[in-house]
Amino acid sequence: MPVQPVAIAGSKILITGPTGQVAAPVIDAWAGTAELTALARFSDPAQRSALEEKGVRCLAADLADPTALQGLPDDFDYVVNLAVVKTDSFDYDLAANAEGLGRLMLHCRNVRAFLHMSSTAVYEYAGHEPRAEGAPLGDNHRTMFPTYSISKIAAETVCRFVARQFGIPATIARLSVPYGNNGGWPWYHLLMMEQGMPIDVHPERPNLYNLLHADDYVEKLPLLLAAATTDVTTVNFGGSQAVGIEEWCAFLSELTGLEPEFRDNPAAFGSLAIDSQRMHDLIGPTRVDWREGVRNMVTTLSPQLLKPGT
Numbered sequence: 001m002p003v004q005p006v007a008i009a010g011s012k013i014l015i016t017g018p019t020g021q022v023a024a025p026v027i028d029a030w031a032g033t034a035e036l037t038a039l040a041r042f043s044d045p046a047q048r049s050a051l052e053e054k055g056v057r058c059l060a061a062d063l064a065d066p067t068a069l070q071g072l073p074d075d076f077d078y079v080v081n082l083a084v085v086k087t088d089s090f091d092y093d094l095a096a097n098a099e100g101l102g103r104l105m106l107h108c109r110n111v112r113a114f115l116h117m118s119s120t121a122v123y124e125y126a127g128h129e130p131r132a133e134g135a136p137l138g139d140n141h142r143t144m145f146p147t148y149s150i151s152k153i154a155a156e157t158v159c160r161f162v163a164r165q166f167g168i169p170a171t172i173a174r175l176s177v178p179y180g181n182n183g184g185w186p187w188y189h190l191l192m193m194e195q196g197m198p199i200d201v202h203p204e205r206p207n208l209y210n211l212l213h214a215d216d217y218v219e220k221l222p223l224l225l226a227a228a229t230t231d232v233t234t235v236n237f238g239g240s241q242a243v244g245i246e247e248w249c250a251f252l253s254e255l256t257g258l259e260p261e262f263r264d265n266p267a268a269f270g271s272l273a274i275d276s277q278r279m280h281d282l283i284g285p286t287r288v289d290w291r292e293g294v295r296n297m298v299t300t301l302s303p304q305l306l307k308p309g310t
């Protein structure tokens with residue numbers, strides 16, 4: 001049974017990781033309608049000012065620091081955890097991404113729902129097999145981001161433990177490939193094509209992912225919050241269409257005339273398509289056709305690259 005979305009308007013919502021790629025469209029959509037608080041280290045003060053100008057209250061805290069949340073507000077209706085850190089330090093990344101998540105949940109234990117953004121990077125490589133939520137986990141992204149998959153798996157475990165132990169309704173959403181008019185992986189590919197840089201792909205082609213447009217994830221977050229349970233709902237979160245890197249690059253080529261140069265690399269991530277059954281049952285299919293989303297992205301970010309008449 002699909003869930004009914006929670007009301008964003010008028011709610012007090014804490015968003016962590018507010019200066020990141022995924023959060024930006026969410027904040028733009030919710031600022032002014034919800035009472036938003038943003039938490040990050042705010043290493044770049046300009047990013048903090050930009051949020052404050054949108055009416056977002058900002059809290060500076062390093063989630064890796066065990067004392068960082070002391071004295072900070074805790075009276076939120078919802079928390080959306082989009083903070084993530086990817087350094088090469090396992091100590092720091094596990095402290096921020098996993099322990100920090102546990103402390104944040106305890107700090108905000110009276111929320112109506114806690115949404116933790118995970119990643120399909122938690123799944124073991126399995127070729128073209130669409131990954132269902134019960135599929136084996138693995139250190140998928142090790143070659144590019146040494147600590148990422150392990151700390152995302154650790155974070156999920158902390159989230160389940162704290163939610164069950166302390167009765168906090170939570171959802172873990174395993175995000176595929178987010179993109180939109182503020183960028184994302186297909187845009188990086190376009191920049192690589194422009195620079196004539198080779199794009200590494202796994203030799204088992206096509207390399208399938210579920211591109212998720214920002215308009216879709218902004219629409220789905222209130223449903224993911226509504227799906228939260230104290231036993232924790234874990235669900236894949238991607239676009240309903242699986243698309244290959246090869247196919248979206250071919251489309252970028254159609255739009256711009258730039259040619260992708262693919263380089264086979266067995267160490268590249270490889271296909272990570274999701275089984276979307278549980279997602280569809282809970283929150284329904286996504287709406288944005290990937291070609292339309294990619295076209296809008298190029299029109300917004302790199303209009304000078306479009307072929308005349310495209």
Ligand SMILES: NC(=O)c1ccc[n+]([C@@H]2O[C@H](COP(=O)([O-])OP(=O)(O)OC[C@H]3O[C@@H](n4cnc5c(N)ncnc54)[C@H](OP(=O)(O)O)[C@@H]3O)[C@@H](O)[C@H]2O)c1
Pocket residue numbers: 016017018019020021022023039040041042043044061062063064081082083084085096117118119120175176177178185
């Ligand atoms: N982008 C993708 O392609 C993708 C794909 C799958 C899943 N996801 C997941 O989606 C979520 C959002 O990802 P994203 O790409 O938007 O992240 P991002 O662009 O790397 O941004 C990370 C955010 O986390 C904050 N942050 C980092 N370290 C922190 C710390 N120690 N304490 C507090 N805040 C910290 C950063 O701000 P400061 O540096 O100022 O602290 C920033 O606001 C993450 O859970 C990620 O795993 C993303």
